[in-house]
Amino acid sequence: MNEINPNSNRDLLPEPTIRRLPWYLAYVTLLHNNNVEYVSSTKIADELNVDSSQIAKDLSFLNIKGKTRIGYEVASLETALRDFLGFDQSHNAVMVGSGSLGAALISDSGLQRYGLKIVAGVDVNPDIIGSQIGGIPIYHVDRLKELVKKLNIRIGIVAVPVDSAQDVADTMVAAGIKGIWNFTPYRIRVRDGVVIANTSIYSHLALMYNRLGTLNR
Amino acid sequence: MNEINPNSNRDLLPEPTIRRLPWYLAYVTLLHNNNVEYVSSTKIADELNVDSSQIAKDLSFLNIKGKTRIGYEVASLETALRDFLGFDQSHNAVMVGSGSLGAALISDSGLQRYGLKIVAGVDVNPDIIGSQIGGIPIYHVDRLKELVKKLNIRIGIVAVPVDSAQDVADTMVAAGIKGIWNFTPYRIRVRDGVVIANTSIYSHLALMYNRLGTLNR
DSSP, rough: OOOOOOOOOOTTOOOHHHHHHHHHHHHHHHHHHHTEEEEEEHHHHHHHHHHHHHHHHHHTTSOOBTTTBBBBHHHHHHHHHHHTTTTTTTTTEEEEESHHHHHHHHHHHHHTTTEEEEEEESSOTTTTTTEEETTTEEEGGGGGHHHHHHHHHOEEEOOOOOOGGHHHHHHHHHTTOOOEEOSSOOOOOOOOEEEEOOHHHHHHHHHHHHHHHHOOO | OOOOOOSSTTTTTOOHHHHHHHHOOOOOHHHHHHHEEEEEEEEEHHHHHHHHHHHHHHHHSOOOOOBBBBEEEEEHHHHHHHHHHHTTOOEEEEOOOOOOOHHHHHOOHHHEEEEEEEEEESSOOTTTTEETTTTEEEGGGGGGGHHHTTOOOOOOOSSSOGGGGHHHHHHHHTTTOOOOEEEESOOOOOOOTOOEEEHHHHHHHHHHHHHHHHOOO
């Protein structure tokens, strides 16, 4: 559901590894909350239905070693994963489009716990511009370049209607945004050097409807 | 970013096809709004960066034919795609967990335009139970089975803390829910016959941070 235009050779981990690391993090966080001290890759493998050699390989990218027969120290593994994934740093982002989904994402304080700090929103709707959503000020999109510079924004989240997705992305890139998180089903195209991550929630819905076999045809 | 336990051989389309169909829909909706009448698979291919023979193959699952040298009629293709994907039908769903993300998703009226109708929420927090979010009533989770039956709910959306994800999923399955849309990073396990779709927004974030090369290490 996700494609990336890599723009750096540094730390270019395989995408499937990056996808699995947050699963491990979720599981060790759960163990930590339950006061479990050590976990083996075999145990993680059983719980998450991932091959244990794959887990050892994925975790080898981190600067952490398990102990023979005991496994990984849970607290250290949790910290190492959060750090490695960038969830403990703060990445400033702008929300582009403050309609239903955009406003919902701005209001989701959970993103902040994963290192994403939405510091501003932009829109073209005069009824919204100048207001705040969840304490975040909404500006006219014409001020994007100024905001990107002033607020040290590198990531832009796109939650606009399909019609404007490409235009908005072009404006974002011109304003200096380096990473675009696209929540629209439109396939945004960007020049090399700009990262795109697509979260295709409507594709997931379509897949679920299809697999449930609930469609009348 | 998405795994499915298929439970039916009926209409078992390849997952990549189902993932691409909403892209085509987004694009033809855009064309329709711009009063374009016909579109060729070559044109769609150029715009979306998908091979044109792949597009023809994907669209062959639909009951629609393009005309030689003219292509597909845009309005008919849009209708056929929406219908095929189930976006024009109404699928009743319950939101499990009405914290930050859950409340945000309940408030996202966009989901309804894609056929998902959230008809109730359940929670364990006494401060929220009995209230409404975006006009949707929130009940105690103990009433889930009754709600599923009374409101004809087949889909449950999981937006609870990682600690409770598996327990909540077990409760949902016991209550008769057939499809689980998991927004937590926890790898929920379900018995055969229950469909799981994972929307791993935190994995997408991790991937973006990594590809942007903004991590301090």
